[in-house]
Amino acid sequence: RLQERLNELLTGTSLTPERFEAEVAIFADRSSIDEEIVRLESHIYQFRSILKETGPIGRKLDFLIQEMNREVNTIGSKVNDLQITKAVVELKSEIERIREQVQNLE
Structure with a gap:
């Protein structure tokens, strides 16, 4: 479900899966x-x-x-x-x- 929601949010963006993973990792680190x-x-x-x-x-x-x-x-x-x-x-x-x-x- 989360993956589906993320796909909806990212539709039309030029964010690569690798860049997305990096951004999620940065966010997780900052919110720890x-x-x-x-x-x-x-x-x-x-x-x-x-x-x-x-x-x-x-x-x-x-x-x-x-x-x-x-x-x-x-x-x-x-x-x-x-x-x-x-x-x-x-x-x-x-x-x-x-x-x-x-x-x-x-």
């Missing part, structure tokens, strides 16, 4: 959120590690929160899935709550 998820997991791990440190940690945590927010924003801009979009909104809300708490730390 795997890297952002890996980085977000890394930031969360670092955040937890910093919480165990002694001494001033507020600035470090604030920086990591900025990075987490950046990754979540990138995920939100890449996806076209309603469930993931809802999760992005929830994550942004939670990150903001964490930011408010971190600003009370030194």
Whole structure:
């Protein structure tokens, strides 16, 4: 069914099958959120590690929160899935709550 729909959309274009495959691969790569998820997991791990440190940690945590927010924003801009979009909104809300708490730390 997908192939039929694609054929309809491509009728009258000069796009070769090879070029089409290349464009689909580029699109798939650009819409992949795997890297952002890996980085977000890394930031969360670092955040937890910093919480165990002694001494001033507020600035470090604030920086990591900025990075987490950046990754979540990138995920939100890449996806076209309603469930993931809802999760992005929830994550942004939670990150903001964490930011408010971190600003009370030194």
